[in-house]
Every structure is written in structure tokens, then in C-alpha cells.
Amino acid sequence: MEHRIPAHLERLECYACHSAWAPQEYGTFFLRFRDPLLKEDFDLKPGPSPDYLRSAYLKKQDAPPLGLNERGRISPIRPQFIAYYTDIMSARNSGPENILLAAEWRAFFPHTIQRGTVTCEGCHDNPTRFLLEPEAVRIYQLEKDGLQLESFWLQEGQRVVNGDFVSASRYLRMSTKSPAYTKAYIEKWKTFLNHVENSSRH
Numbered sequence: 001m002e003h004r005i006p007a008h009l010e011r012l013e014c015y016a017c018h019s020a021w022a023p024q025e026y027g028t029f030f031l032r033f034r035d036p037l038l039k040e041d042f043d044l045k046p047g048p049s050p051d052y053l054r055s056a057y058l059k060k061q062d063a064p065p066l067g068l069n070e071r072g073r074i075s076p077i078r079p080q081f082i083a084y085y086t087d088i089m090s091a092r093n094s095g096p097e098n099i100l101l102a103a104e105w106r107a108f109f110p111h112t113i114q115r116g117t118v119t120c121e122g123c124h125d126n127p128t129r130f131l132l133e134p135e136a137v138r139i140y141q142l143e144k145d146g147l148q149l150e151s152f153w154l155q156e157g158q159r160v161v162n163g164d165f166v167s168a169s170r171y172l173r174m175s176t177k178s179p180a181y182t183k184a185y186i187e188k189w190k191t192f193l194n195h196v197e198n199s200s201r202h
Contacts, residue, residue, distance in 0.1 A: 012074045015109055017117040022064040022110035024078045026152045027057025027142075029098070034089045058140070058152070063118060065129050065153065069107035069163040077160055080106040082152060100148040103158040105165075124175045130166045131155045 031053045033039045044053040069075035083101040127134060133153040142149050149157055155165045166174075 013069065013071075013076075015113060016066055016074045016076060017123075018113050018115070019064065019076050019110040020112040020114040021061050022076060022078055022108075022112060024060045024062075024064060025056050025058075026060070026079055026082055027147065028081065028083045029055040029057070030083065030085050030101075031055065032085070032087045034087070038088060057147070063122070063129070064110060065105075065131055066123065067105065067107060067130070067160050067163055067165050072163075074166065075107040075163065076110055077105045077107050077163070079152070080104045080161060082149075082158075084147065098146050098148070103149060105158060105160045107160060107163040127171060127175075128153045130171050131158070132166075132168055132171055 030047050031042070031044070032047075032051050033053070036051075039053055042053055042055075044055045046052070047054040064076040064078050066074055067077035081102040081104050085099045085101050086097045123129060128137065131153050132155065133151050138151055140151065142151060158165075
């Protein structure tokens with residue numbers, strides 16, 4: 001059904017719609033310990049050197065956010081590094097804490113292709129998927145945790161290293177419910193319901 005919409009074929013990578021899921025890590029913490037004995041209190045992964053441990057704020061394995069790749073086509077994107085640094089100098093740490101080192105995303109190919117796709121509203125009514133998260137739906141309050149970003153799913157303060165984010169104005173145009181959108185939406189659901197009805201007969 002979606003293949004009959006010219007804009008989908010012209011502006012999207014096929015795997016923007018057909019990727020089932022992708023691993024994503026939001027907020028990677030690198031903790032440096034001046035006193036090696038302090039590390040014994042933390043059950044975390046080793047970091048880039050023996051002086052560090054590594055942790056993550058949030059890991060997800062669902063449909064990835066969308067942005068623009070180097071070809072200017074809509075593509076899955078995921079955090080390359082949303083990295084924080086903490087220097088633990090003592091048990092009552094007085095060193096730098098949760099310093100944002102980078103907030104960089106990368107367009108990528110998830111390798112989880114499926115035949116089906118998300119529903120229309122999975123993209124057209126989902127600003128969070130384009131890092132345009134409305135405050136009203138926000139769950140994670142990063143600024144209250146001192147993490148220097150308002151949200152992981154907000155473009156401000158972040159960048160795509162091999163592409164770009166979809167602008168708010170472009171998303172608004174994309175999400176306008178034109179007659180063509182309404183027609184395609186109804187046809188998609190008719191096809192889905194017919195498939196279910198035919199399957200139930202067997």
C-alpha cells in the first residue's frame with residue numbers, strides 16, 4: 001500500500017519503514033575512579049581503561065528514531081555517542097559529574113528488515129520519533145538529573161554526524177492530514193481488515 005505513495009519511494013530509504021527494531025543506548029556514562037577500591041561498590045562494565053567503569057541511562061530495542069542520511073533520504077538513526085563523564089575523586093565525590101562529552105547520532109541500517117511496516121501514525125503522528133518530543137508526553141526528566149539535555153528525543157544540543165535531523169517545519173508538512181493521506185490511511189486499514197477476515201476463514 002505505502003509503495004503507491006510517490007513521496008515514500010522518493011524520500012525514504014526502504015528500511016526506514018521495514019526495520020522491525022534496532023538496539024539503542026541513551027546516555028553512556030564513563031566513570032573514572034581515582035581510588036581503585038571505590039570501584040568495588042559498583043557492578044558495572046569495564047570502560048575504555050582500567051580506571052573507568054561504564055554504565056547507561058537507558059537501553060531500548062524498538063523501532064528506531066528517524067532522520068536524514070547522507071543522501072538526504074529519511075533513514076533510521078540512533079545515538080552514536082550521548083556520552084557523559086564523571087570523575088569520582090572520593091567517596092563523597094567533589095569532582096566533575098555527568099559532564100556531557102558528545103550528543104551525536106548516526107544514520108544507519110538496522111539489519112532487522114521485515115515484510116510489514118508500522119502504521120501511518122507510527123511516523124505521521126509521532127513527533128518523538130523525529131526528535132521533536134512534546135513536553136506533555138515527556139517521561140524522562142534529564143535536566144532534573146543534571147544531564148544537560150532537555151530530552152534525548154529533542155534535537156536541541158544534538159547532531160547527526162552523517163546526515164541531519166528532520167526539521168520541525170518538514171515534519172509539520174508531513175503530518176498534515178491531506179485528502180490524499182486520509183484516502184491512503186483508509187485503504188491501508190481496509191487491506192488489513194480484509195487480510196484478517198480472510199485468515200479467519202481458514
